[in-house]
Amino acid sequence: MSGIMVKNITKKFGDFIAVNNVSFDVKEGELAALLGPSGSGKSTLLRIIAGLENPDMGQIFLTGKDVTPLRTQKRNVGFVFQHYALFKHMTVEKNIAFGLEIQKKDKKEIKQKVEELIDLVKLNGYNKHYPSQLSGGQRQRVALARALATEPKVLLLDEPFGSLDAKVRKNLAQWIRDLHNRVNVTSVFVTHDQNEAIEISDKIIVINRGKVEQIGNATDVYEHPKSKFVASFVGNVNVINANIKKNHIVITGTKEKIQFKEKTEINFQNIVLLIRPEDIIVKDNSTEDTVPCIINGIYYRGSFYEVDLKVGTNNVKSLVPKEDFFKFEWRKGTKVYIRFRKFKIFEASEGHKKVHEMLKQLGYIE
Amino acid sequence: MENKTNCVEVVRKQKQAGKWVLISFVLLWFFVLIIFPLIGIVRETFKNAISVITSSLSSTASTHAFWLTILITFVAVVINTIFGTIMAIVFAKQNFKGKLFLESLIDLPFAVSPIVAGFMFVILFGPGGWIGSWFYSMNIKIIYALPGMIIATLFVTLPFVAKEIIPVLREFGIEQDEAALILGASQWQIFWKVTLPSIRWGLAYGVTLTIARSIGEFGAVLVVSGSIINKTQTATLRIHDQFTDLNYAGAFSAALILALISFIILNLIQYAQKRKKRI
Secondary structure (H helix, E strand, O other), X not given: OEEEEEEEEEEEEOOEEEEEEEEEEEEOOOEEEEEXXXXXXXXXXXXXXXXXXXXXXXXXXXXXXXXXXXXXXXXOEEEEOOOOOOOOOOOHHHHHHHXXXXXXXXXXXXXXXXXXXXXXXXXXXXXXXOHHHOOXXXXXXXXXXXXXXXXXXXXXXXXXXXXXXXXHHHHHHHHHHHHHHHOOOEEEEEEOOHHHHHHHOOEEEEEEOOXXXXXXXXXXXXXXXXXXXXXXXXXXXXXXXXXXXXXXXXXXXXXXXXXXXXXXXXXXXXXXEEEOHHHEEEEOOOOOOOXXXXXXXXXXXXXXXXXXXXXXXXXXXXXXXXXXXXXXXXOOOOEEEEEEOOOEEEEOOOOOOOHHHHHHHOOOXX | OHHHHHHHHHHHHHHHHHHHHHXXXXXXXXXXXXXXXXXHHHHHHHHOOHHHHHHHHHOHHXXXXXXXXXXXXXXXXXXXXXXXXXHHHHHHHOOOOOHHHHHHHOOHHHHOOHHHHHHHHHHHHOOOOOOHHHHHHOOOOOOOOHHHHHHHHHHHHHHHHXXXXXXXXXXXXXXXXXXXXXXXXXXXXXXXXXXXXXHHHHHHHHHHHHHHHHHHOOHHHHHHHXXXXXXXXXXXXXXXXXXXXXXXXXXXXXXXXXXXXXXXXXXXXXXXXXXXXXX
């Protein structure tokens, strides 16, 4: 059963289309990430699910029920705001109890539930503290406890780690993943950080300019990006200008040819190859399918080396194991050869037209 | 080396000297403007026999004047608190055409001289006035009567509550309201449980300013009230009246009481302001 279903949602602010016909669904118990750059409409979408904004078109289903006509108060969703939005004049326990007090629950019951939640978010001893006396991470946890107090079936988190420093962020992200597994809830969190999305979510919905670019798990989105945008937004990627001539690829500024698996008779001008740095293999000697290039810069990165290379007129980055470095004594200016483990082909001007898909269907590439 | 420490010492002494010049300037200023007049009032009051003071204070005209001031202040505070809060919420949270213009009008009572404001109301609500003539035909007196005095006081104190709360509400934003909304609270519950507690010290500050101003208001009330003894004479008007009648004992004793009230209010204001900053 689907926990959250978003169906053809469109939202305009004046002439600006913030969300453009977006549909996706999140299965019950899943933790999904809405990933996109700022201004992509992901926060608006989250607010529409919560009922804080009304969509111009489309429907929202929560646990199978159409909640589009329901007001925010009636949707029973948990929401964690980017800046927590804790009630400043209330103590930690009052903040957590707020939703239960609105529901006019029994005093004893509220007290017990608050204790349970304080235990869950590990804030024991902070019951009587005010938000201003807490650190960012602690506030975040109070916000979470408050959102979970009414036992919502759906939990929405807006940039939950956005305003925390790197170390706290990492711990909290993992902790939220664990918490999600323990509490019976379907969650969606908004983020602009691909690493967060990849690390903790079951499903990633990549959004750009109000449209869904791709939906899939972390591996899908990283390994098989469906558009130039997804490839470059999720993870690092090299963009190499090239042309397709008959049955091979020629990188702009080089003469070397990369053969297709099968023979083709098609020509494409101005395409781009998208290649992850770890998919560029640097070699000492030329073999089949290698392209010569010059080392432009070498950066020590601890467990590996990052190398800048000049291929024709293109600058690319590659990640190289340390052993290779010690073996071949590469320096800046050394001529080396690179081979592409795998790559995607898109039209240079329009990332959405999937040249790659076409070539793949024709069986020219894998 | 020794030279250097000497230099430091000289600079330190210069700084100290500068500090004391400033402090003594402030003290002098305070004495000339505030402390001396206060001492003057106390001295003048007690120079006369206590009996004169008590008799002048317990005269029906004086007690009536004080009660009238208290009544007007009370009504002004209640009305301004309610409308000021509503006004602040509307200006801080709603968007509509003409909002900027309307908001700039809140400051008008600060810019207009109270006497001018008083005349405005006389023209408007007087027997021959635009609105006043209608009320007169209904046999309701506004000018030279209590309603006019309340309207004048409301006018001069209009900005205090709203002006204090608007920035607090703006800074507060709407996120906490939204959080409460999601947790199931109605707009009414949000107002009582979230909005009001977070503006309470701003509100307290605005109310105290309103009280202070209502008690002390002179110009506007003088014009609309006609200062009729035992009828439309407030405490400040009474002081003015006694002063012009050369009844200094009466004037000073009443003035002393108003000064005392002001002093208490001043302390309340400072307390409210401190709390406001803390929240």
